[in-house]
Amino acid sequence: MTDYTWIVPLPVVIPLSAAGLALALYRRPNVQRLVTVVALALVLVASVALLVLADDGPLVVDVGGWAAPVGIDLVADRLSALMLTISSAVTLCVLLYSLAQGNEDDEESAPVSIYHPTYLVLTAGVANAFLSGDLFNLYVGFEILLAASYVLITLGGTGERIRAGTIYxxxxxxxxxxxxVAIAMIYAATGTVNLAQLAIRLPEIDPGVSLVLQVLLLLAFAIKAAVFPLSAWLPDSYPTAPAPVTAVFAGLLTKVGVYAIIRTQTLLFPDGRLDDALMWAALATMVIGILGAVAQDDIKRLLSFTLVSHIGFMVFGIALATDLGYTAAIYYVAHHITVQTALFLVVGLVERAGGSTSLTKLGGLAKLTPVLAILFFVPAMNLGGIPPLSGFLGKIGLIEAGVQMGTPLAYVLVVGSVLTSLLTLYALVKAWNKAFWQTPEEPRPPVRLPFGMVAPTAALVAVGLLLTVAAGPLYAYTERAAVSLTERTPYVDAVLPDGERGQGVSDDVAEDEQ
Amino acid sequence: MIDMSPNIVLVVTIGVLFATGVYLLLERSLSRVLIGVILIGNGANLLFLVAGGAAGRPPIVGDEPEGQMSDPLPQAMVLTAIVITLGMTAFLLALAYRSWQLHRHDEVQDDVEDRRIAQLAAVDERAVTDLDTEVAAGSLDEEAAEARDETDQGAPRRVVRP
Known part of the structure; x- marks a missing residue:
């Protein structure tokens, strides 16, 4: 069998190199755009290749040839590969959208020359976080994507963006x-930061210490994933950024946090001592998030609150800690990335056509741009969980897993998730009625929406529909991913074949010690 | 076997750094928040040094006996963390300067739209209004420029509507 492990680092290396190239070419915007599009297209191809290859077992690269616990390793298993594929498809669509926006608008609002390199760095950071097999490298991945996101959220430096950016x-x-701090404590307790080795060593340490470490990691990731009560920053900061930036943030950044929670909960802390606490957090996130959405007038803020609310669904699946729960949670992540990004892109178009994002001021858009009405309607119904769309499939999977669990708390969560779905539907239908059907205060001039912006949005909506059509194979894939996550051995064995070292040059050191 | 009992001076220093850092993080002024972030970051870096065990000989294979070396891995991680903190500090400084350019102060402001919704809830008003209800206020940028929080003692301020 041919060795394909060289593909694993590509989703990190290609965007980082292209970012350098794009920065050097800042005087030639057209070449810069070409570099960015080609780089992200290549990342998509590499991710799809990994998605297919990882189904036969995790692919592991010991970076620089240093063996695993000493050196850093990159691991592409089913979960990582699936996350990578969805995220690179989404980043490519959003990039095409922002290119068209740059072409249409005047120089002032067009993305400045720093936009493309930063965007590439962001995708590299996301890919690094998904692929990392080492806790400290995961931290570095987070920092890469966060540093890029700081630049993107304050793009242009207007008063409102500086205010929102500061909080973010x-x-x-x-x-x-x-x-x-969590990493330092883990290193003090176990003497390693390699995820596979931690999976072996953490069960051996004192259970109380291990619980503290778990709480610290969960706190850090829950802030990033916007789990209530650590979610207040999100609806405050996201809506002010430019539409494509908000879209990619909403789709990806919180999901990286969710991914990190899934990875550490399954691999490092499989005994599930915090599952009940996570259940309550999931319930509060779902219900309070959606109540926030119901109260909003600004459609971007409304969507930000639904984003927080639906993180609760994923945490629900994780907290169940069964194969069915993880299967549904992973499928839900894939569904939610595409749908939430699509909705934010549509809202960018709504703002363009209606001249505002306030539901009070918008109106009559269904008559003005019927295409936009369809583009909003499909992902909105998808998010609300109307059958047979993918949102319905993800939610029914979660409810099934909850009922199978059968505990009173699980039933409370099942009821909470149904209630949240209904309120999501209410909030989105209200937004639909106000923006598309209500009589506008003053008639708007007819607008022509640029094809370059509509096409990527439509493509993303189509990807959301594809998740529904291909739900059978995809759900089977996420089920295999979930089973190998709860087994834990495929991951550990792939990284440390003999239980001690990965493949690399530090073998002689290992021999010295014995 | 390396002695793993932590250095008490370092532990106390870490505690002081975290305590002062958290205190400064609770301030409104971005410059103070920045100093708080730096202090907490340095506390975390010291924590890494403690995590690496007692100090030892330089970790260079061949020069020193292997049993007496200090652990090089936490040092490598601290270096990475220091570089990251440096970058973030520079960015926050730029942000504080930009805020001063725009508003002549660097205070972290409240979310205006959030306050508007809260005010509506306080007077039991609907968030979404129709043609026949009152007209919404000006743009967020306009309101953000006017909203400054320490001067009005935290009470919700009525923005004068055009």
Whole structure:
């Protein structure tokens, strides 16, 4: 069998190199755009290749040829590969959208030359976080994507963006410090930061210490994933950024946090001592998030609150800690990335056509741009969980897993998730009625929406529909991913074939010790 | 076997750094928040040094006996963390300067839209209004420029509507 492990680092290496190239070419915007599009297309191809290859077992690269616990390793298993594929498809669509926006608008609002390199760095950071097989490298991945996101959220430096950016950055810095403290404590307790080796060593340490470490890691990741009560920063900061930036943030950044929770909960802390606490957090996230959405007038803020609310669904699946729960949670992550990003892109178009994002001021868009009405309607119904769309499939999977669990708390969560779905539907239908059907205050001039912006949005909506059509194979894939996550051995064995070292040059050191 | 009992001076220093850092993080002024972030970051870095065990000989294979070396891995991680903190500090400084350029102060402001919704809830008003209800206020940028929080003692301020 041919060795394909060389593909594993590509999703990190290609965007980082392209970012350098794009930065050097800042005087030639057209070449810069070409570099960015080609790089992200290549990342998509590499991710799809990994998705297919990882189904036969995790692919492991010991970076620089240093063996695993000493050196850093990159691991592409089913979960990582699936996350990578969805995220690279989404980043490519959003990039095409922002290119068209740049072409259409005047120079002032067009993305400045720093936009493309930063965007590439962001995708590299996301890919690094998904692929990392080492806790400290995961931290570095987080920092790469966060640093890029700081630049993107304050793009242009207007008063409102500086205000929102400040809150976002300070909260993100705090969660990074918490993560760093957790890593230091874990190193003090176990003497390693390699995830596979931690999976072997953590069960051996004192259960009380291990619980503290778990709480610290969960706190750090829950801030990033916006789990209530650590979610207040999100609806405050996301809506002010440019539409494509908000879209990619909403789709990806919180999901990286969710991914980190899934990875550490399954691999490092499989005994599930915090599952009940996670259940309550999931319930509060779902219900309080959606009540926030119901109260909003600004459609971007409304969507930000639904984003928080639906993180609760994923945490619900994780807290169940069964194969069925993880299967549904992973499928839900894939569904939610595409749908939430699509909705934010549509809202960018709504703002363009209606001249506002306030539901009070918008109106009559269904008559003005019927295409936009369809583009909003499909992902909105998908998010609300109307059958047969993918949102329905993900939710029914979670409910099935909850009922199978059968505990009173699980039933409370099942009821909570149904209630949240209904309220989501209510909030989105209200937004639909106000924006598309209500009589506008003053008639808007007819607008022509640029094809370059509509096409990527439509493509993303189509990807959301594809998740429904291909739900059978995809659900089977996430089920295999979930089973190998709860087994834990495929991951550990792939990284440390003999239980001690990975493949690399530090073999002689290992021999010395014996 | 390396002695793993932590250095008490370092542990106390870490405690002081975290306590002062958290105190400063609770301030409104971005410059103070920044100093708080730096202090907490340095506390975390010291924590790494403690995590690496007692100090020892330089970890260079061949020069020193292997049993007496200090652990090089936490040092490598601290270096990475220091570089990251440096970058973030520079960015926050730029942010504080930009805030001063725009508003002549660097205070972290409240979310205006959030306050508006809260005010509506306080007077039992609907968030979404129709043609026949009152007209919404000006743009967020306009309101953000006017909202400054320490001067009005935290009470919700009525923005004058055009």
């Amino acid at each position: 950055i300070v909260v993100a810095l705090l969660s990074s410090v918490l993560f760093l």
